Amino acid sequence: MRIERVWAMPNKWTFQIKPIAKLLKEEMNGGTWLDPFCGMSSPASIKNDINPEIEADYHLDSIEFLNQFNDSEVDGVLFDPPYSNHQSITMYEGRNQKKATININIIARIVKPGGKCISFGWNSNGIGKSRGFKPQRILLVPHGGSHNDTIVTVERKINNVLLP
Numbered sequence: 001m002r003i004e005r006v007w008a009m010p011n012k013w014t015f016q017i018k019p020i021a022k023l024l025k026e027e028m029n030g031g032t033w034l035d036p037f038c039g040m041s042s043p044a045s046i047k048n049d050i051n052p053e054i055e056a057d058y059h060l061d062s063i064e065f066l067n068q069f070n071d072s073e074v075d076g077v078l079f080d081p082p083y084s085n086h087q088s089i090t091m092y093e094g095r096n097q098k099k100a101t102i103n104i105n106i107i108a109r110i111v112k113p114g115g116k117c118i119s120f121g122w123n124s125n126g127i128g129k130s131r132g133f134k135p136q137r138i139l140l141v142p143h144g145g146s147h148n149d150t151i152v153t154v155e156r157k158i159n160n161v162l163l164p
Helices: 018-027 062-066 085-092 100-110
Strands: 002-005 033-035 074-079 111-121 133-141 150-157
Touching (some): 074 100
Antiparallel strands (some): 111 150
16 A cells, blocks of 8 residues: 655645645546535545535435435546534534545445545545555645644455445
């Protein structure tokens, strides 16, 4: 597994942080990519954001958006939900509470074997081995001062796992 640490200025739009943008160019190699929480500047081919003021293909709750896709249908998912309830309230005016476990189970279902999930947050949990994913790369992005690091976890789906 490749582990990197690159300092960068913080930005509320994750994909505009330079080392993260570089990682996405390296890891997103074609196909259908989804972003259930796209915000600004997402490189995904199909974008969703519950905020109707954000330019996106859909403006649905993330679970409703992800459930539109069939088993093993997509090549990858960018999973960048609000990192905390405070962020959810601030960014989405309370409209979109984190439902991480439900989203993760759906992502595990819809990503093709060999596909990827790139997760962003304050931990490196990702989708996980129990759901058929294997970590390939971790990028730690410290922002200095009182800012939390952004942790990017790249996982490849190695097999389909039946979820309970």
